[in-house]
Amino acid sequence: MSAKLRRLNRIKELLNNRFISSHENLVKILDAEGIEVTQATLSRDFAELGVIRAITEKGARYILDSHESGKQIAKLIGFEILSVHNNESLIVVRTLAGRAQGIAHFIDRLNSSEILGTVAGDDTVLVIPSSHNHIQNIVSLVKKMMTEHVG
């Protein structure tokens, strides 16, 4: 993986988990992690990632754009799953932008025989059941996992 890609991924994580108030703010956080970058580069990265700036009570906050509004996202803390739904053949788990891979990994490790596998995009995880009969069980399982971990 290229240095840039690594940086972009880390930026996504930080935007989801911390209150990033300015480019310079993020420059320092990344620097402390050994990722050296200038404000100018972050300006470009933000454009590339589709980052938006919301004005909050605590000043500006940079967040990843997703299907939720800026304010809603800004309020979210920790690794939350937004929803779990299904149709006749699949289960769809919605998460925050950039979180899907992690959630999918977590689901994989449940090692359930009822789950054939998962496919993760950026903010959506597809769970493929080993049989349509297992769909409700899997939905329950994921919802339970969600409450246990979000508390």
Next chain:
Amino acid sequence: MSAKLRRLNRIKELLNNRFISSHENLVKILDAEGIEVTQATLSRDFAELGVIRAITEKGARYILDSHESGKQIAKLIGFEILSVHNNESLIVVRTLAGRAQGIAHFIDRLNSSEILGTVAGDDTVLVIPSSHNHIQNIVSLVKKMMTEHVG
């Protein structure tokens, strides 16, 4: 109604209907309408209204942070869809390389109850229907969207 309230209402309208790229940009538009205001005041108004700034291909755009505003953002994504097909359980949308995330995002923002979610790779978007019965409707929806926005 106070002058300030009148201004705030007009600002909301303008943010919804026009591409506002900066405070100064809006200062001029308002001035042309006989509403005199400085950049500093708009800075305060934007904070009060919860305006957010999105970085688009055409530069910054200021939008209201509301559920409606998501649709505004979506309109900004320029894209081309190459094909829309389906089987008994899924819809597959093919796009140009690198465009899938944007298309998926756009489809998400349609906020259709018939769509559970999307998963995007590089040039392919998987659309998961909330029921198999909705597949034809979704195909039509996406095709309509395609002609409206690419035409």
Next chain:
DNA sequence: TTTAAAAAAGAATATATATACAAAGGTAAT
């Protein structure tokens, strides 16, 4: 109406972000 307090707004400026340009780094073909 006068007055005191609060709210709103402007001017100047501090702070923050985007970009032009140059340089460095990477890639593919020869």
Next chain:
DNA sequence: ATTACCTTTGTATATATATTCTTTTTTAAA
């Protein structure tokens, strides 16, 4: 390895936004 090209980045700076300080306007009570 060399060339030509494309991408990425930094530096310096232009552009844009937020804030401090001050003045003006509005509001409410007497």
